[in-house]
Amino acid sequence: MGFSSKAAATKTPSRKARGEGHTRRDEILAAAKALFLEEGVRATTIRRIAERVGVSAPALYLYFKDKDSILIELCDRIFARLLARLEEIEREPLPAGQRLRRMGEAYIRFGLEHPDEYRITFLEATAPEPVRFTGHRTDTSDLSRPGAKGALVFSKIVQVYEAVAKEGTRLPYPPVTCAELSFLACHGLVAALIAEPDFPWSDRETLIRGMVEASVRGVVPTL
Amino acid sequence: MGFSSKAAATKTPSRKARGEGHTRRDEILAAAKALFLEEGVRATTIRRIAERVGVSAPALYLYFKDKDSILIELCDRIFARLLARLEEIEREPLPAGQRLRRMGEAYIRFGLEHPDEYRITFLEATAPEPVRFTGHRTDTSDLSRPGAKGALVFSKIVQVYEAVAKEGTRLPYPPVTCAELSFLACHGLVAALIAEPDFPWSDRETLIRGMVEASVRGVVPTL
DNA sequence: ATTCGATATGAACAGTGTTAACTTAGCAGT
DNA sequence: ACTGCTAAGTTAACACTGTTCATATCGAAT
CATH class of the missing domain: 1.10.357.10 (Tetracycline Repressor, domain 2)
Structure with a gap:
């Protein structure tokens, strides 16, 4: 069942101390945020976020569906x-x-x-390009x-x-x-x-x- | 090294000085515009504009400084x-x-x-990223x-x-x-x-x- | 000891905008 | 006719982008 805390296990031991309570997911978010206001949106790319976290680029896809998901959550x-x-x-x-x-x-x-x-x-x-009619649905918008x-x-x-x-x-x-x-x-x-x-x-x-x-x-x- | 010029027969002697109606520049603009409202902004890429004009991608740079210049003029x-x-x-x-x-x-x-x-x-x-102070110049803004x-x-x-x-x-x-x-x-x-x-x-x-x-x-x- | 699942990786793909080096065609001038 | 010169285009390549795939590592449970 539940494993306590995070399983550290970085293959390459990251020099920065792994703070308690940070999940890798949060680290990614934090890196993205920092990159965001230090170097702007344009510099906030998958590879640079990964570099900051000290991890390879594809690793981000273990925690987020795609780049947009990271930005949206942020x-x-x-x-x-x-x-x-x-x-x-x-x-x-x-x-x-x-x-x-x-x-x-x-x-x-x-x-x-x-x-x-x-x-x-x-x-x-982020709306798909060809969609241009305004569907008037008072629906449960996907969050x-x-x-x-x-x-x-x-x-x-x-x-x-x-x-x-x-x-x-x-x-x-x-x-x-x-x-x-x-x-x-x-x-x-x-x-x-x-x-x-x-x-x-x-x-x-x-x-x-x-x-x-x-x-x-x-x-x-x-x- | 054969000079097997399958060369573009589209060598229309369109003297631009002649400027009758469509110069190549205008063709590019027209292609971009068409692509724009047929397939949206996302599809409007350098290579696809070039393809529509019937010309290679780098050719566009003979008439425009960069991609933004095309869109801006449009x-x-x-x-x-x-x-x-x-x-x-x-x-x-x-x-x-x-x-x-x-x-x-x-x-x-x-x-x-x-x-x-x-x-x-x-x-x-399009403002350069790090610039964030609001310079209050009532100047002749570059057009x-x-x-x-x-x-x-x-x-x-x-x-x-x-x-x-x-x-x-x-x-x-x-x-x-x-x-x-x-x-x-x-x-x-x-x-x-x-x-x-x-x-x-x-x-x-x-x-x-x-x-x-x-x-x-x-x-x-x-x- | 072996399998499992999570975590991570390097290589690669299909794009993007853009630059460099090279090839032509056409037109002047000695 | 032979140079040059210039405008217009080409192919190849570079440095990126987001993303996927096959593979590897490793702690833990069977």
Whole structure:
């Protein structure tokens, strides 16, 4: 049955001490993450991750289906932090309008702080190429896809808009549509600032505050 | 060492100075474009473009610096059409607020109609990896970069906001900042629908009209 | 002692963008 | 006619990429 801890057994004794509690899987994730913010996405290749872990490239395939799986898991772990942040805000005793603003700001700042993960989760198309019709299925989306955690984040905003409606404010669209509009506006700011960091944008703080405001009042003017 | 020239009989004496209609350069662009919308971005590779033109892969480098240059030129040509559309709208005798809405809608629809080109122009980071500080240069941006045409598009919106100000409406931010906020909100919608076409978004038309409205009234509530 | 299953490896495959060296064809000028 | 010169294209190769396959090692259970 269960074997305790990990079975060390590196064929070539790695000079770095194997910390307790690290599985090889975690090592890979950690190496990928480090490579990520030290040298950027472009440098984060299978062979370089493997090199960092001190292992050959095919070894990664014992723990991950393919390269995307590694990146997706990495991103999902980061996005879990955003989710936690939003749930914090959710618990604050604020009027719904204010909670909306706090969430918007938290979302934007998070995105700007994790540009690579944000890009992979929301900007990179992993959808198969020839598929272009928008299948409108409210199905149980498979959680392995990128954007799965993204969808969770999104659902938080829906909840707040439902709260807004419950407070008596009339919404011009269904809560889910309101949430999409607010979310997409903030998303636009993050996406553009990440993709075009060299463009001479206006002052970042002004843009953030302005977009938070616009994303709320643009959808529900009375908020 | 036989000079068994099974040589390409396609030695059309296409004097490029002659420039009647199709130069080889244009052929390459056309092939890339066709490949683009027949088989998607992923299939648009140097060798396959070359194959379509009926030429070897390295031949493309006689006309373009690298692969990106091909794609960028392709995108710029498409975006020139958007620019023309916006200039049409610019000439319509409408109140500035209405012109803003018309432009927003045109922008969004254009983006959704040309997802691949939009992605390359606005979503793909071609910025060198380690550069992450935002150099605030109002300079003569080099026109070869992707987003060069994008910047032109953007400047159109700035002009309209200046017209709004001139009409007497007080703006909460400088015109350029207003334009950025409006633009970025619309950009968010386009970017997300392109990147995640399978997500069960609300009705597309509702989102478009809603975002156009929000991108204007969110920034300038009295418009 | 042998089998088993997990872990890891080196070699290789089918791609990618790109560069180098070489071959032509066509056109000027002594 | 014979040089040169230039533009346009070629084949071969390089340095990568993600990924698969056949093989090896090794601790543990039978």
